[in-house]
Amino acid sequence: MATVEENLWRQTAGEDAAWPVLEERQQASIAVIGGGYTGLSAALHLAERGQDVALLEAGTIGEGASGRNGGQVIPGLKQDPEAVERIWGPGLGRRAIAFAAAAPDLVFDLIDRHAIACDARRSGWLQPAASPRHLPMLERRIAQWREHGAELSLLSRGETAERLGTDAYWGALFDPRGGSLHPLRYARGLARAAMRAGARLFGRSPGRAVLRTADGWRLATPRGELRCGAVVCATNAYGDPAGMGIGPCILPIWSVQVATDPQPPALRAGILRDGLCASDTRRFLTYFRLDPDGRFVIGGRGASGARGRARAFSALRRRALALFPELEPSWRFAWGGLVALTENHLPQLVEPAPGLLLAFGYNGRGVALATAIGRVLADRLCGAEEGDLPLPLLRRPRPWPLAPWLRLQLPLASGLAALLERGVAARGR
Numbered sequence: 097m098a099t100v101e102e103n104l105w106r107q108t109a110g111e112d113a114a115w116p117v118l119e120e121r122q123q124a125s126i127a128v129i130g131g132g133y134t135g136l137s138a139a140l141h142l143a144e145r146g147q148d149v150a151l152l153e154a155g156t157i158g159e160g161a162s163g164r165n166g167g168q169v170i171p172g173l174k175q176d177p178e179a180v181e182r183i184w185g186p187g188l189g190r191r192a193i194a195f196a197a198a199a200p201d202l203v204f205d206l207i208d209r210h211a212i213a214c215d216a217r218r219s220g221w222l223q224p225a226a227s228p229r230h231l232p233m234l235e236r237r238i239a240q241w242r243e244h245g246a247e248l249s250l251l252s253r254g255e256t257a258e259r260l261g262t263d264a265y266w267g268a269l270f271d272p273r274g275g276s277l278h279p280l281r282y283a284r285g286l287a288r289a290a291m292r293a294g295a296r297l298f299g300r301s302p303g304r305a306v307l308r309t310a311d312g313w314r315l316a317t318p319r320g321e322l323r324c325g326a327v328v329c330a331t332n333a334y335g336d337p338a339g340m341g342i343g344p345c346i347l348p349i350w351s352v353q354v355a356t357d358p359q360p361p362a363l364r365a366g367i368l369r370d371g372l373c374a375s376d377t378r379r380f381l382t383y384f385r386l387d388p389d390g391r392f393v394i395g396g397r398g399a400s401g402a403r404g405r406a407r408a409f410s411a412l413r414r415r416a417l418a419l420f421p422e423l424e425p426s427w428r429f430a431w432g433g434l435v436a437l438t439e440n441h442l443p444q445l446v447e448p449a450p451g452l453l454l455a456f457g458y459n460g461r462g463v464a465l466a467t468a469i470g471r472v473l474a475d476r477l478c479g480a481e482e483g484d485l486p487l488p489l490l491r492r493p494r495p496w497p498l499a500p501w502l503r504l505q506l507p508l509a510s511g512l513a514a515l516l517e518r519g520v521a522a523r524g525r
């Protein structure tokens with residue numbers, strides 16, 4: 097059993113390229129800060145359009161959530177289509193829904209086009225109901241997506257048990273547009289594609305200050321500086337180098353995962369059929385899949401301190417065995433990362449000044465969404481009109497007044513929610 101935190105994806109991604117550190121004074125037409133999917137996709141799409149791009153990453157490529165996530169490619173926004181239209185209005189809402197629905201297409205297309213070896217599989221995504229009371233919600237979700245032309249379906253309890261290999265769920269939403277991948281290999285593949293397209297990528301080069309100059313922007317790093325005409329900040333829950341006040345707009349919560357050694361072939365044949373991945377309907381959801389080598393990977397709500405995380409790892413192992421009692425409990429990996437939640441569960445695209453863009457707040461849906469929003473950032477910097485963008489363009493980040501208070505209440509709230517959900521599940525049985 098893992099005694100120290102060890103990230104499965106980092107252990108199995110192979111060697112990374114040796115990205116140089118930014119030194120001395122350099123110039124670029126556009127600087128991108130953050131080497132996750134948002135920044136990498138922005139850099140790739142900008143470089144493909146002939147822009148001179150330099151990307152700064154504080155650690156290594158995929159250091160943040162993009163190298164730590166569950167690798168589930170999930171279509172759509174966290175909100176259902178009707179809620180998106182209600183919040184953003186019918187015109188923009190419909191554009192946003194179509195955009196988020198197509199986000200997995202972009203991911204799988206980029207993987208094909210740039211020959212990214214990241215174990216990509218488009219075998220669908222399952223959202224199993226943790227309680228019979230969640231089934232009407234899934235039915236409404238399916239009906240709403242069908243109005244937007246997506247072929248989602250509701251699996252019966254028996255079909256769900258057959259596909260997942262556990263009878264813990266009451267039915268499930270099946271979305272054929274989803275799939276899975278190796279998250280860190282995907283991030284590194286985007287980085288290499290951006291480099292081949294002409295972008296310059298720098299590792300261990302945190303952007304420390306973003307200052308306006310007479311003719312653009314100046315970014316200081318510990319060993320150099322970058323002068324540029326425009327800046328993209330793609331640091332999500334991991335920083336706010338432009339000092340734009342992202343902090344009060346998000347609730348950065350820990351999500352943690354544990355994974356076993358490869359499971360025996362007979363067991364693998366009986367669970368998570370056809371490479372399915374699943375995220376259930378609990379408020380603090382549990383998500384799980386097998387990786388291509390047959391390791392069982394499960395994730396859920398974590399905690400910020402090492403002790404709290406250790407407790408969350410143990411709880412996940414217990415949950416895994418409750419779902420799949422036949423699993424071999426050869427737990428080898430345990431790790432976590434930060435998810436950026438926003439008040440309305442929708443991402444924010446912000447342009448505080450001409451030539452400065454930020455995007456953050458994917459609410460746990462960033463594998464596809466962050467990739468797609470990276471391309472939107474590139475579109476905007478290449479002249480896309482505000483009215484043609486698929487998301488509202490904010491002038492400043494939208495604060496979440498309760499976020500600072502919620503941060504303090506998180507440990508209590510998660511304990512309470514876990515108790516409530518245990519109660520709901522027990523009543524359902």
Ligand SMILES: Cc1cc2nc3c(=O)[nH]c(=O)nc-3n(C[C@H](O)[C@H](O)[C@H](O)COP(=O)(O)OP(=O)(O)OC[C@H]3O[C@@H](n4cnc5c(N)ncnc54)[C@H](O)[C@@H]3O)c2cc1C
Pocket residue numbers: 129130131132133134135152153154155156157158159160161162163164165166167168169170301302303304330331332333334335336337351352353395432433434435455456458459460461462463464465466
């Ligand atoms: C445990 C976990 C599981 C998840 N599972 C899923 C899933 O299965 N499916 C899904 O769709 N989404 C999932 N997500 C969410 C998804 O991973 C994120 O939404 C997505 O990766 C965000 O990408 P990003 O590029 O915006 O941010 P990140 O990947 O976090 O990248 C931000 C980068 O900015 C860098 N940085 C910060 N400050 C600076 C600075 N000053 N200078 C330079 N660089 C800086 C950081 O080092 C980091 O690399 C999960 C997230 C976590 C944490």
